Amino acid sequence: MSQGAAPASQTSEVMERAGRLLARHARSEWDLARRLRAAGHDAEEVAAAVARLRDLGLLDDLAFARTYVEERCRRGRGAAAVMAELGTRGVGRDIAEQAVAEVAGDENQRAIDLATRLAPRLGRYPLKDQAARLQRRLAGRGFEPDAVEAALRAVLPPEGWD
Numbered sequence: 001m002s003q004g005a006a007p008a009s010q011t012s013e014v015m016e017r018a019g020r021l022l023a024r025h026a027r028s029e030w031d032l033a034r035r036l037r038a039a040g041h042d043a044e045e046v047a048a049a050v051a052r053l054r055d056l057g058l059l060d061d062l063a064f065a066r067t068y069v070e071e072r073c074r075r076g077r078g079a080a081a082v083m084a085e086l087g088t089r090g091v092g093r094d095i096a097e098q099a100v101a102e103v104a105g106d107e108n109q110r111a112i113d114l115a116t117r118l119a120p121r122l123g124r125y126p127l128k129d130q131a132a133r134l135q136r137r138l139a140g141r142g143f144e145p146d147a148v149e150a151a152l153r154a155v156l157p158p159e160g161w162d
Contacts, residue, residue, distance in 0.1 A: 014041045014049040022053070026064045029054065030090020065091050065099035073104050076114040081142020108150040111143045115151035131156055 014036060021027060021035055029050050036046040053059035065086055072082045079100050086096040104110070115134055122130040131152055138148040 011045060011048065014045045015052070017041070018049050018053060022058060026067055027059075028061050028064050028086075028090045029059055032059060034090070061091050061095050062099060064089075065095050066103050069099045069103040073110060076110070076117075076141055078111070078138070078142030078144060078147065079104050079107050080144060084142070107144060107147045111138055111147035111151035112154045114138065114141070114143075115155045119155045127156065 017039060018032060018036060021032060027035070032053075033046050033050050036049065037043060041049075050059060068086060068089070068091075069082050072085065073079075077085075082104070083093075083096050083100060086099070087093065091099075115138060118134060118137055119130070122133055125133065134152060134156070135148055138151055139145070143151070
């Protein structure tokens with residue numbers, strides 16, 4: 001064995017740990033590497049394991065991002081929020097944008113769908129308050145202002161749009 005090379009037992013230990021982490025749920029390369037380093041594995045071993053898993057097709061940031069976008073959009077999150085969440089998980093902006101473009105669908109329609117589900121809960125408030133509350137809810141979930149406006153126009157009578 002050459003000097004500086006990790007013993008086979010350490011490499012297999014890192015791969016086993018990585019396999020257990022990936023078996024729980026998909027992860028980005030950055031997240032997996034961070035977790036492996038936090039478990040006390042050497043940075044070089046971790047880098048080698050991540051590269052090997054990528055080569056085997058078991059670690060793919062774009063596939064992870066697509067799945068993540070699909071799940072978060074189904075739960076009523078806007079594209080801006082999903083992009084930010086992917087960023088905190090170490091997914092590059094280009095990959096995140098590609099995944100959102102491929103998977104998220106029509107943001108206006110998703111905002112309308114969510115507003116349609118939320119609006120009946122707001123019926124006890126005056127129309128102006130309904131609009132303000134709905135606007136805050138949608139914006140807080142990461143929907144762009146245009147999508148929020150489209151949703152308000154779709155679910156509230158015209159006098160509630162402003």
